[in-house]
Amino acid sequence: MLDDGVAVKLNAEKENMNSKVLKFLLVVKVLGNKISFPMCSVELRRHWNKFGNFHMTSLGMNWILCSFISEEAMDEVLNGGPWYVGGYIVGMDKWSTSFNPNSFNGITAPVWIRLPCLPLYCWDEENITRIASKIGVPMYVDGNSFRWGKHEFVRVCIRLNLENSLPKGVWIDGIAGRFFQHIEYEKIDMLCFYCGKVGHDKDLCPEIKKVDVAAKVSIKQENVVSIPT
Template identity: 65%
Template sequence: MEEKNKHVLRNSVIIKVLGSNVPFPVCSLELRRQWSKYGGFHLTSIGMDWILCSFKTEEAMEEILNGGPWFIGGHIVGMDRWNAEFDPYSFKGITAPIWIRFPCLPLYCWDEDNLTRIASRFGTPMYIDSNTFRWGKREFARVCVKIDLEKKLPNGVWVEGSVGRFFQLVEYENVHLLCYHCGRVGHNKDECPDEVAQGIRDQASSKVVADKPRNNIPEAGSGMIKSEYGPWIHVHFKIIALSRHGAMGEN
């Protein structure tokens, strides 16, 4: 029976919306709207905010897996083929195409080969924004990369340039649910398993220190540690407000 059930699920995809408390009916309605051209499919809520999407054909499933980026309410949709080793408590195997930006990229790196090489340090490059090579705008380069969501998102990479080594920062578009403690998607800092574990270790350490004579307690250092993650790692879209005359033209 297990083998029969696996066969039934052979054209199925597991889906996770990287947003907080997006209701299943909203996800179902939006996915049906976006994927209607790929033929019939069935959506099932399977707990822990995971969704199972079963397609009628393998071709339709491949189109979805290799397409995108897909969004629901501005939130990225991560996905993978269903297999028997799927674990709802893990992001193992889950990927998503994500647009990333390289702000202030050195001008001698503005070509398809260099951009692809740098982007490959984050995942599998899929597309380069066609506006990237326009001379009128060189504030940032923009590439769509398929990223493994189980791994920590890099905040940048070191690049060996022709005039020396430099650190290239990165900004992620529409990655709203990102932990500033561990650098992984799917939860915030307050819910981070690493942060909770660290808090337990700190409490245990504090108790040990408290039990020692006071003259053995080391003084705290005054150095400041710069955070590896923060709001700066997100793309903040600019809202351009136009006056009525500016939008419609002067009479």
């Protein structure tokens, strides 16, 4: 990196032309450590061929660019799901000029959550939706949840913002008082138990790295010996 701050000025007209060509695109990432691009290609085609032809390109860092022939096909994929590859959740968003492969900004995924041991007086669609809305955008409730003999947990599909930390539960005010309802997330394996975010484990958590760097700087400052003048 140069210190003088001199930057290359791009041709804005060409940038805008390139951006117009890049329409009907989704940026996709499978939240699993050992999922190869060929495996993703096979699985995603199996899921999405019913929406029409599309093209996939590897962007590196486990990101895939999917180009669709129409906006309708792209929206069907974006608003459908949940989608899985090798049992792992698929996160996605429409491509934009602000896309950054180092960030999950804007990336969402339909995810099934469970509400274990939910009090029976809360078992209706409106109250279940209210609870789920504290985690993400509710999409639909598993109808099997309301069958007798299926009262171990409620199951709800929500659209989850993968940039946010995943809460372990929510506080609820009910007719019997306030209680804490635990949340379980299905098929999310790349979850950091330090910061609560998806996409990395604790060993690679950037928040831990920040703390470690701050601690090292603090130790160095404490070890500085003042030289008397």
